[in-house]
Amino acid sequence: MDGWTQDDQRLRRTLIFILLAIALGAAVDLVLDRPTTIWSLHVVVELGLHLFSLGAAVYLWLGWRRTGDSLERSRRELESRASERDAWRARAEKILRGLGEEIDRQLREWALTPAERETALMLLKGYGHKDIAALQGKSERTVRQHAVAVYRKSGLSGRAELSAFFLEDLLLPPDAASDPLPSAPSSPSSASRADGD
Numbered sequence: 593m594d595g596w597t598q599d600d601q602r603l604r605r606t607l608i609f610i611l612l613a614i615a616l617g618a619a620v621d622l623v624l625d626r627p628t629t630i631w632s633l634h635v636v637v638e639l640g641l642h643l644f645s646l647g648a649a650v651y652l653w654l655g656w657r658r659t660g661d662s663l664e665r666s667r668r669e670l671e672s673r674a675s676e677r678d679a680w681r682a683r684a685e686k687i688l689r690g691l692g693e694e695i696d697r698q699l700r701e702w703a704l705t706p707a708e709r710e711t712a713l714m715l716l717k718g719y720g721h722k723d724i725a726a727l728q729g730k731s732e733r734t735v736r737q738h739a740v741a742v743y744r745k746s747g748l749s750g751r752a753e754l755s756a757f758f759l760e761d762l763l764l765p766p767d768a769a770s771d772p773l774p775s776a777p778s779s780p781s782s783a784s785r786a787d788g789d
Contacts, residue, residue, distance in 0.1 A: 604656050608649050615645035695758055702745045711738035715751050716758060 622638040629635070695716070699709045707728075714724045721739065725732040739751075748754050 604652070608653055611645045611649035611652070615642050615649065618642035618645065698758070702742075704742060704745055708738045708741050708745070711735060712742045712754065715739060715742070716755060 618638050618641040622635065622642070625634065625638075627635045695713070696709065699712055704712060710728065711724060714727065719727070721732050721735045724730075725735045728735065742748075742754065743750060746754065746757070748757060
């Protein structure tokens, strides 16, 4: 497989066939004319047409071959990246499952209702109130009420604190876990956008 679609391959073959047919026609015409001198205008035009057609066919064929090779390399690289991603997911699946269970346990400890737990999880995933309302098939006002209940029951002031509660130390390397890092300051616009969705 060289990375080309059937239509691309058909077009390539057609163009090369046409150029080779022109080159062959020019050569046959030249032979049938039996010119007496090689430097006549007719001979020069026929030879030029012949060489141009052959050169264009070879040029196009080489260019398409390079492009096909490049497409194939890109496809293999994408497949490699996909397998790399899948391998990471397989290694991380147990940890992620454990994290999900611990997050759910904490949400239950805060005595959240099932709807509030679902809203809290979607807030943690980064969804805004409008997005959550659309996904849950509820009104945005209901989602906002659930979010307020999550913050009240958890004792947290908003989405940023909710995310920090669960995820603040998640990505620290093992040797840095003992050295607490200050929280990264967020810009006022991003903070208000995050809590105001």
